[in-house]
Amino acid sequence: MAYRHIGQETPRPDSADKAAGQAVYIHDFERPQMLHGKIKFAEQAHARIVDIDTSKAERLPGVKAVITAQNTPEVRIGFMRDNFALKRDKVRQFRDEVAAVAAIDPDIAAEAVELIEVTYEPLPGVFTPKEALAEEAPLIHETDPRGQPRENNRLDLRYHHESGDPHLGRQAAKYSVEGTFSTPLIQQSCMGTAGCVAEFDRNHHLTIWAKTQIPFLAQRDFIQMLGAIGLKERNCRVIVPALGGAFGTGLDTHAYEYISILLAWRTGRPVKVLYDREQEFSYLSPRQSSEVKIAQGCDENGKLTFRWVDVLMDNGAYTSWGATYPTVMMLPATSLYRVPNVYFDAKLVYTNNTYCQAMRGYGNPELNWALESNLDELAEVAGIDPLEMRRINCNRAGEITPMGLQVTTCGLRDCLESVSEKIEWTAKRRQGKRRGVGLASLFHVGGGGRIYRSDGSGLILKLDDFGNVNVYYGGVEMGQGLHSALSLGVAEALGVKPDKVFVNPTDTGTCPWDVGTHASRGAFMACNAAIKAAADLRRQIFTHAKSLFPKIVAKNLKRYQKKHPHYTAPDVDVAALVDRSTFEMRDGVVRLADAPDEPWLSVSLDTLLRGIHFRSQGEMLLSHVFYDPPNELPDFEKGRGNMSATYAYGVQGAEVEVDVETGEVTILRLVASHDVGRVLNPQTLKGQMYGALAQGVGYALYEEVCTAEGRILNPNFADYKIPTIAEMDFPIELDFIETDDDRGPFGAKGVGEPGLVPTAPAIANAVYNAVGVRIRDLPITPQKVLAALKRKG
Amino acid sequence: MTQIVSFVLNGAPVQVPADPHQRLIDLLRGPLHQTGTKEGCGQGECGACTVIIDGRPVNACLYPAPEADGTTITTIEGLGGDNTELSTIQRAFVECGGIQCGYCTPGMILSTKALLDRRPDPTEAEIRQGLAGNLCRCTGYVQIIESVKWAAERLRDKS
Numbered sequence: 031m032a033y034r035h036i037g038q039e040t041p042r043p044d045s046a047d048k049a050a051g052q053a054v055y056i057h058d059f060e061r062p063q064m065l066h067g068k069i070k071f072a073e074q075a076h077a078r079i080v081d082i083d084t085s086k087a088e089r090l091p092g093v094k095a096v097i098t099a100q101n102t103p104e105v106r107i108g109f110m111r112d113n114f115a116l117k118r119d120k121v122r123q124f125r126d127e128v129a130a131v132a133a134i135d136p137d138i139a140a141e142a143v144e145l146i147e148v149t150y151e152p153l154p155g156v157f158t159p160k161e162a163l164a165e166e167a168p169l170i171h172e173t174d175p176r177g178q179p180r181e182n183n184r185l186d187l188r189y190h191h192e193s194g195d196p197h198l199g200r201q202a203a204k205y206s207v208e209g210t211f212s213t214p215l216i217q218q219s220c221m222g223t224a225g226c227v228a229e230f231d232r233n234h235h236l237t238i239w240a241k242t243q244i245p246f247l248a249q250r251d252f253i254q255m256l257g258a259i260g261l262k263e264r265n266c267r268v269i270v271p272a273l274g275g276a277f278g279t280g281l282d283t284h285a286y287e288y289i290s291i292l293l294a295w296r297t298g299r300p301v302k303v304l305y306d307r308e309q310e311f312s313y314l315s316p317r318q319s320s321e322v323k324i325a326q327g328c329d330e331n332g333k334l335t336f337r338w339v340d341v342l343m344d345n346g347a348y349t350s351w352g353a354t355y356p357t358v359m360m361l362p363a364t365s366l367y368r369v370p371n372v373y374f375d376a377k378l379v380y381t382n383n384t385y386c387q388a389m390r391g392y393g394n395p396e397l398n399w400a401l402e403s404n405l406d407e408l409a410e411v412a413g414i415d416p417l418e419m420r421r422i423n424c425n426r427a428g429e430i431t432p433m434g435l436q437v438t439t440c441g442l443r444d445c446l447e448s449v450s451e452k453i454e455w456t457a458k459r460r461q462g463k464r465r466g467v468g469l470a471s472l473f474h475v476g477g478g479g480r481i482y483r484s485d486g487s488g489l490i491l492k493l494d495d496f497g498n499v500n501v502y503y504g505g506v507e508m509g510q511g512l513h514s515a516l517s518l519g520v521a522e523a524l525g526v527k528p529d530k531v532f533v534n535p536t537d538t539g540t541c542p543w544d545v546g547t548h549a550s551r552g553a554f555m556a557c558n559a560a561i562k563a564a565a566d567l568r569r570q571i572f573t574h575a576k577s578l579f580p581k582i583v584a585k586n587l588k589r590y591q592k593k594h595p596h597y598t599a600p601d602v603d604v605a606a607l608v609d610r611s612t613f614e615m616r617d618g619v620v621r622l623a624d625a626p627d628e629p630w631l632s633v634s635l636d637t638l639l640r641g642i643h644f645r646s647q648g649e650m651l652l653s654h655v656f657y658d659p660p661n662e663l664p665d666f667e668k669g670r671g672n673m674s675a676t677y678a679y680g681v682q683g684a685e686v687e688v689d690v691e692t693g694e695v696t697i698l699r700l701v702a703s704h705d706v707g708r709v710l711n712p713q714t715l716k717g718q719m720y721g722a723l724a725q726g727v728g729y730a731l732y733e734e735v736c737t738a739e740g741r742i743l744n745p746n747f748a749d750y751k752i753p754t755i756a757e758m759d760f761p762i763e764l765d766f767i768e769t770d771d772d773r774g775p776f777g778a779k780g781v782g783e784p785g786l787v788p789t790a791p792a793i794a795n796a797v798y799n800a801v802g803v804r805i806r807d808l809p810i811t812p813q814k815v816l817a818a819l820k821r822k823g
Numbered sequence: 824m825t826q827i828v829s830f831v832l833n834g835a836p837v838q839v840p841a842d843p844h845q846r847l848i849d850l851l852r853g854p855l856h857q858t859g860t861k862e863g864c865g866q867g868e869c870g871a872c873t874v875i876i877d878g879r880p881v882n883a884c885l886y887p888a889p890e891a892d893g894t895t896i897t898t899i900e901g902l903g904g905d906n907t908e909l910s911t912i913q914r915a916f917v918e919c920g921g922i923q924c925g926y927c928t929p930g931m932i933l934s935t936k937a938l939l940d941r942r943p944d945p946t947e948a949e950i951r952q953g954l955a956g957n958l959c960r961c962t963g964y965v966q967i968i969e970s971v972k973w974a975a976e977r978l979r980d981k982s
Binding site for chain 1 (some may be wrong): 864865866902913914917918925927951957959960
C-alpha cells in the first residue's frame with residue numbers, strides 16, 4: 031500500500047515553538063494571584079510523628095497557609111490506597127510529606143518550611159526485601175487500607191503463571207542454567223522537573239495543570255479527593271502543559287499534586303508546586319529495583335524445555351502503578367521464544383526505601399536482563415552459538431503463547447538476521463583482543479496494553495470553515511512525537527495536507543477519554559482512532575458533496591471560462607457523474623473518481639464545508655469516535671489473557687571493548703533491529719530509538735540511585751550519571767522491519783519502550799564474549815568487571 | 824543591597840534591579856520574562872539554562888545577576904529575526920529531529936550558536952566537545968549532532 035504522508039521523514043509540529051523557547055512548560059506557567067507551595071519532608075526513614083510545630087512558619091510574613099494532616103482532611107492516594115497526601119501518625123520513608131506551606135514567593139515558602147519543627151520517635155527500619163520478609167521484621171504498614179491488621183510486609187498483589195509442567199520440563203532438559211540477576215533504582219531523569227498548578231474557581235470546581243501521562247485517571251483521582259475534603263459533586267479539569275519528558279513519571283498522581291490542591295482550597299488562590307532537581311531525585315519515585323531468579327533449560331538440539339522465573343521486588347514504603355510491573359514481566363517470561371513449560375511468580379514487599387513508580391519498559395528491561403543473560407549462559411553450556419539458540423526457539427506469526435498472547439505478526443527472525451549481518455556476528459564473535467559482540471531480543475506489547483478495565487482512546491476531529499482539522503485527543507505529547515504521528519495519521523486517513531491538521535492541548539474539559547499514554551500505545555491508539563474518525567468524516571463530506579458538488583463546479587466553470595475565454599469545456603454531465611462515480615479527497619481537494627482531469631472539476635474542502643455550513647439548516651462537521659483495541663484484561667493471578675492487540679519484537683547487538691586494567695567497558699557500536707509494523711515517521715521513530723538506546727546504555731553501564739538506610743545519596747547529575755553526548759560517541763545502526771500488522775494503524779505497532787529493553791543484556795553478553803566474565807547485577811561498572819576478572823584469574 | 828544592572832539583552836539595552844545573591848536565570852525568567860531559558864538542575868550540570876554572554880556560553884543558574892552589568896546577553900528569544908522566523912540553527916533542530924520534549928533545546932541551541940560562531944566548520948569531535956555540558960534525556964544526541972552539522976553547512980553557504 032502506498033501512502034502519501036505515512037513513512038515520510040517529517041519534522042514534528044511542536045518543534046518550532048520548542049526551538050524558539052516559546053513552548054510553555056509548567057515551570058513557565060503562571061496564574062494571577064498565584065502562590066507557591068513547598069513541602070516539608072520527613073528526612074526520617076521510619077518514625078512515629080510525635081508533634082509538628084508550625085507556629086513559627088505561620089508567623090513568617092508572606093506565608094498564606096501551613097497545612098499538616100492535623101488541620102486537613104485525610105487524603106488517601108495510590109491505587110492500593112496505602113499512601114496519604116500528608117502523613118499523620120508515622121513516616122515510612124525519607125521523603126514522606128509531613129507539612130506544606132503556601133507563600134507569595136518560592137523563597138518565603140522554602141524559608142517557612144525550614145521553620146516547621148517536627149518531633150519524631152524513631153522506629154527500626156527495613157531496607158531490603160529480605161529484611162522485610164524476615165519473621166520479626168517491623169511492619170511498615172500495621173493495617174491495610176480497610177483498617178485490618180497486616181501480618182507481614184508482603185503486598186497483597188499476586189502475579190503467577192504456570193503452563194505445561196515446569197517440573198517435568200526441568201527434568202527433560204539436557205542442559206539447564208540457573209542464576210539471579212538484579213537491577214538498581216533508576217531515576218527517570220526528565221529534563222523538566224515535576225510540578226503543577228492547582229486552582230479553584232468560585233463555584234468550587236478545580237482546574238489543575240499537571241505533568242501527567244494519565245489526564246483522565248488523574249481527573250478521577252482528584253474528583254475522589256474532592257469528595258474526601260467535602261467537595262462532593264465538584265468537577266476537576268486536568269490540563270497538560272508542554273512536558274519536559276515523562277518516561278513513566280506521569281502514570282500516577284502524586285502527593286505534591288494533592289498538596290497543591292489542599293493549599294489552593296485553603297487559600298482560595300492558585301498554588302504552584304515545583305520540584306527542583308535535587309527534590310526530583312530525592313522526592314519523586316524512581317524505577318523499581320528488582321531481583322530475578324531464573325532457570326532455563328533445553329534439549330540436546332537447543333530447544334527450550336522450561337523456564338522458571340521468581341521475581342522479588344522492593345516496593346518501597348507505598349504503592350504506585352509501578353507495583354504492577356510483573357504484569358509486563360509476565361509477557362517475555364512466558365512468550366519470548368517458544369517455551370512449553372513455564373513457571374512465573376512475583377512478590378513485592380514493603381520496605382522503608384523510597385517508593386517506586388513506572389519507567390519506560392515497565393518491568394520488561396528488568397526481566398529481559400535476566401532472561402537474555404541467562405539464555406547466553408545456557409547456550410554456552412549446551413555448546414550452541416547464542417544466535418543459533420535464538421533462531422532455534424524463535425517465535426512465529428500465528429502462534430498462541432503459554433500466556434494466551436496471540437502473535438499476529440512476528441519480525442523476530444528477520445531482526446535476528448539483520449543484527450547478525452550488521453554486527454558481523456560470525457567474524458566478530460572470535461575476534462579476541464578483549465573485544466566481543468553480544469545480542470539480545472525483546473518482546474513487548476505493541477497494540478495497547480490492557481492493564482485497566484478500558485484500554486480505549488476517544489478522539490474528536492472538528493472541521494472548520496477554512497478546511498482546518500482540529501484534533502482533540504486525550505493522550506499526552508511528552509516528547510515522544512505523538513502529535514507528529516497524529517497529524518500524519520489524520521492527514522493520511524482523511525485526505526488533507528498535514529499542515530491543515532492541528533492537535534489541540536490535552537485537556538479533560540475538551541478531549542474525550544483516554545486511559546493514558548503508557549505501554550507504547552500512544553501512536554497505535556491515536557492513529558487507529560484517527561482512521562475511524564476520518565472514515566466517518568469522509569462519509570459525511572461525500573454525502574453532502576452529492577448535492578453541493580454539481581452547483582459548486584458549475585460556478586467554478588463559469589469563473590474559469592471568464593478567465594480563459596478560449597477554453598472549451600468537455601461535455602460533462604456532472605449530475606450523472608455524481609450518481610455513477612465515487613468521491614475521493616486528496617490534499618483537501620474533493621474530486622470524482624471517474625471525472626476527466628479539468629481544472630474546474632474539483633472542489634476544495636473549505637469551499638465544500640462553507641457550503642454545508644452557510645445555508646438554511648446548515649451543519650458543521652465533526653466526528654467523535656472511541657477506539658478500544660481487541661485485547662483482554664488478563665487474569666494476573668493465573669497469568670492468562672491476550673493483553674495487547676499485537677506485539678513488538680526486536681533484537682539489539684553490541685560490540686564492546688573491555689579494558690582489563692581498569693574494568694571499563696567501551697561500546698564500539700550498537701545495532702538495533704526492531705519489528706515496528708510500519709514506519710509512520712522515520713524521523714520521530716529514529717529519535718525514539720536513539721533516545722531509548724541511550725537510556726539502555728545508561729541502564730547498562732552507569733545509572734544507579736544509591737541509598738543508605740533509605741536516604742538517597744546521589745540526588746544530582748554530578749553523582750547520578752546519565753549518558754552525555756561524550757558517552758554516546760559510537761556508531762548506532764538502526765533497521766526497521768515492517769511486518770505490516772493488520773491491527774496496527776497503517777500496519778504500525780507501538781515502539782515507545784522497546785528500544786531500551788534489550789540493550790543491557792546485549793552489552794553484558796558482549797562483555798562476556800570479550801573477556802569471559804558474566805555480570806549479573808546492573809549497572810556493569812568498572813569495579814564489578816575488575817572484581818569479576820580477578821575472580822576469574 | 825539591590826542594585827540596578829544594565830546590559831544588552833537580545834540587542835536591546837535593559838536596566839533592571841537585582842539582589843547581590845540573585846542568579847541570572849531568575850532575573851531572566853522573572854522580571855525580564857525570558858522563560859525560554861530553562862532551569863534543569865540549578866547546579867551547572869545540565870546546560871538547560873545556557874545563555875550567551877559576550878560570545879561565551881554560560882550557565883545562567885550559576886551566574887550572579889549583578890555580574891551581568893555591562894555585558895551583552897543572548898537568550899533563545901534573541902535568536903530569530905524581528906518577526907516569528909526561526910534562525911538557521913533553530914530551523915536545523917526542527918528539520919533534523921533534534922527536538923523531542925524540547926526542555927534542553929534552548930540551551931542546546933545556544934551552545935550550538937556559541938560553537939558555530941567560534942568554529943564555523945566543526946569536526947564531529949568538536950561538536951561533541953561544544954555540547955558536552957548539555958544533557959538530553961530524550962534524543963540520544965544523534966539527531967542533535969545532525970542538526971548542528973546541517974546548521975553549520977547552511978551558515979557557511981550563507982557567508
